[in-house]
Amino acid sequence: MPRETVHKSATAEVLLTDAARLDAGRFAVAAAWHRDHFLDDLGGRAVDPVLLAETARQAAIHLSHRFHGVPQGHHFVLGELAVELDGPLPAPDTAPLTLGLDAQCLRAPQHPRRTKLELDATVRTRHRRLGRARVRWEVLEPHRYALLRKRGTADAGAEPAPKPTRAVPLAPSRVGQQQDRDVLLSADPARADHWWLRLDLDHPVLFDHPSDHIPGMALVAAFRQAALVTTADPARYVRSLITRFTSFGELDLPVSVTAEHVGDAASTGRAVEILLRAEQGGRELASTRVVCALPCADHRLAGATC
Structure with missing residues (x-):
């Protein structure tokens, strides 16, 4: 997957491998977890759930650019990021662990004048369900983001x-x-x-x-x-x-x-x-x-x- 479509500079940090639209708001997203990644380390016992959260975050960004028409250079502001697991994630192995996300990715209907999106995905690997991941975010064009950050910096003056x-x-x-x-x-x-x-x-x-x-x-x-x-x-x-x-x-x-x-x-x-x-x-x-x-x-x- 092109690194700019998930807002990464290093190719090694890209977790997604493919994505396809299944219908109007449903997508199939493929990913691969490689061994010895910072976010997958739990002492070798299991993959860190934070790696699943990062996978969902990258999926949200990629689907926004590729299928929802969000231009490069716009800013993504996280509102919520969640993972809910059916059990412990598999232990890291020498080979990459491939997984798929069956994702609903839609614009939030209650905010027609703002670009707010929601992703809710079921995650599976090797025909086994791992759990669910959820992301809520807002997309801001550069000028509006700059105004928001300027106001936020002023508020942080305490x-x-x-x-x-x-x-x-x-x-x-x-x-x-x-x-x-x-x-x-x-x-x-x-x-x-x-x-x-x-x-x-x-x-x-x-x-x-x-x-x-x-x-x-x-x-x-x-x-x-x-x-x-x-x-x-x-x-x-x-x-x-x-x-x-x-x-x-x-x-x-x-x-x-x-x-x-x-x-x-x-x-x-x-x-x-x-x-x-x-x-x-x-x-x-x-x-x-x-x-x-x-x-x-x-x-x-x-x-x-x-």
């Missing part, structure tokens, strides 16, 4: 909470990574369940191309890392991750990430739900609800305990 000088990056193994540069969180020495976003502006994946704000996928990946630290249970997998974006994040200001258990935090036999928030200067940038569950050998028999 004095942010200073980042602690003793904030220590988490160990890669705690967040399911192998390299220090892929760790997106630093611990706050004064508070548990509170971290500071740690960004490498030269990261080859998260900053594959220049950006004037914190990429949405950087926040999604940081949320997944925070969920892994919060549950502290390697047996659990992320069953669902639903992220809603509310504000642009500025690259030069600190971002705090907090976690809060929803419901019974001590649950061991069923799913655990966590609410995560990213804030900058008193503004919420995004929030995520993550459900972490124990794998079940037979979902039909043990569904209620998952």
Whole structure:
């Protein structure tokens, strides 16, 4: 797939391989996950669900350009990005894992004067259903985007909470990574369940191309890392991750990430739900609800305990 159609600079970061229209609003999208990609690393146990979220994001961009007439150079503003899995994703292998998305991609009818689109896809591989992915976004022409960013930068003028000088990056193994540069969180020495976003502006994946704000996928990946630290249970997998974006994040200001258990935090036999928030200067940038569950050998028999 041409890299410009998914807004990537490096060909190696393109996950899509093909797309075709099936009817007015339904599309078939093919993708391939390669081994040792930053977003597929969970210590070798399973593919990271963030990789599925990135696949859906690329599908949304490609379908917008190719089938919905969105010109190159327009900006895509994420509103929601979600994945809901039927079970743990397969473990990475030496060969690429091919998958297909049966996607509905339509303009949102409640916004006739704005270009808002929605993608809802069922994801399968090797005749096995993996789950669903959902994306909501708005397309802005360059002038309107520039006005929006100028206003957003002015709103970010409030004095942010200073980042602690003793904030220590988490160990890669705690967040399911192998390299220090892929760790997106630093611990706050004064508070548990509170971290500071740690960004490498030269990261080859998260900053594959220049950006004037914190990429949405950087926040999604940081949320997944925070969920892994919060549950502290390697047996659990992320069953669902639903992220809603509310504000642009500025690259030069600190971002705090907090976690809060929803419901019974001590649950061991069923799913655990966590609410995560990213804030900058008193503004919420995004929030995520993550459900972490124990794998079940037979979902039909043990569904209620998952």
